[in-house]
Amino acid sequence: ETGVTQTPRHLVMGMTNKKSLKCEQHLGHNAMYWYKQSAKKPLELMFVYNFKEQTENNSVPSRFSPECPNSSHLFLHLHTLQPEDSALYLCASSQDKGSTETQYFGPGTRLLVL
Amino acid sequence: AQSVAQPEDQVNVAEGNPLTVKCTYSVSGNPYLFWYVQYPNRGLQFLLKYITGDNLVKGSYGFEAEFNKSQTSFHLKKPSALVSDSALYFCAVRAYNTDKLIFGTGTRLQVFP
Numbered sequence: 001e002t003g004v005t006q007t008p009r010h011l012v013m014g015m016t017n018k019k020s021l022k023c024e025q026h027l028g029h030n031a032m033y034w035y036k037q038s039a040k041k042p043l044e045l046m047f048v049y050n051f052k053e054q055t056e057n058n059s060v061p062s063r064f065s066p067e068c069p070n071s072s073h074l075f076l077h078l079h080t081l082q083p084e085d086s087a088l089y090l091c092a093s094s095q096d097k098g099s100t101e102t103q104y105f106g107p108g109t110r111l112l113v114l
Numbered sequence: 115a116q117s118v119a120q121p122e123d124q125v126n127v128a129e130g131n132p133l134t135v136k137c138t139y140s141v142s143g144n145p146y147l148f149w150y151v152q153y154p155n156r157g158l159q160f161l162l163k164y165i166t167g168d169n170l171v172k173g174s175y176g177f178e179a180e181f182n183k184s185q186t187s188f189h190l191k192k193p194s195a196l197v198s199d200s201a202l203y204f205c206a207v208r209a210y211n212t213d214k215l216i217f218g219t220g221t222r223l224q225v226f227p
Contacts, residue, residue: 002159042118043158043204043217056213090157097213100146100165105157 003027004106006091012112013081021076021109023091029104031097032074034066037088037108049074050097081113116141118207120218127195128226135190135221137205147188148206148215149179158204164188175199195225 003026013019025032034046048056049068063085065077074091088108094101117140127133139145146165150158162173169181179190190203205218 002157004157006157040219042219045214048213092158099208099210099212100163102148102160102163103215104160105150107155107157110155 002104002106004091004093004104006089006106006109008109009107010110010112012114013078014114015081015083017081018077018079020078021089021091021111023074023076023106025072025074025091025093025104025106027093027104029093029095030071031094031101032068032071033092033094033103034074034076035090035092035105037090043090047076048097055097078111081111083113086111086113116207116209116212116214116216118205118216118218120203120205120221122221123219124222124224126224126226129197130194133192133195133199133223133225135203135205135223137188137190137218138186139188139205139207140186141207141209144210145186145188146208146210147179147181148208149173149177149188149190150204150206152202152204152220154201161190161203195223197225197227199223200225 007022031050036044046060047066067075090108091106092103094103119138148163149161164171164181172178202220204220208215
């Protein structure tokens with residue numbers, strides 16, 4: 001275990017549903033990340049938070065809405081998703097945003113949009 | 115712009131043989147290089163990283179990687195493969211003073227008994 005947990009592990013939702021993904025890290029880190037992993041594509045960075053402040057939004061559609069209430073918790077709120085949003089969503093954390101810092105990943109949430 | 119290339123989609127190796135998973139990169143300035151492994155239905159697990167110093171970096175599970183600046187490569191190696199090493203391996207690079215970690219498309223390693 002890496003010290004980063006994600007719930008739920010699997011999620012099936014319709015295009016009109018609203019759901020949320022949760023990430024929690026027990027490592028005392030200050031930076032947290034959301035990534036999207038699709039088959040045959042490199043990991044796509046979606047959002048970065050450092051000390052609860054969003055520092056990067058990588059041109060992510062507004063149907064994805066992140067929330068970081070504290071340095072240990074990160075949410076990804078989902079609404080009116082499209083089938084092409086089906087993917088593995090990975091959360092990661094690192095001590096801070098520094099270039100040499102290692103990111104530690106959670107197990108991911110496998111999302112299927114019908 | 116930063117980029118990472120993993121030229122092989124899949125690498126097959128017999129158990130007990132040495133393995134190499136290739137990675138080349140392109141960045142401006144000094145690169146910081148990482149290897150991760152992903153087992154089925156799991157997230158990415160950190161294996162090792164190169165920041166500075168000795169070009170040969172040793173990591174978890176007996177893996178090592180060699181930083182070669184002239185060839186802009188950071189190949190992952192292990193002297194003797196195990197069936198349990200079968201997984202998806204990702205190389206990643208970050209340039210000095212940038213936040214974004216750029217991942218390759220991954221290489222599937224299959225170790226046959």
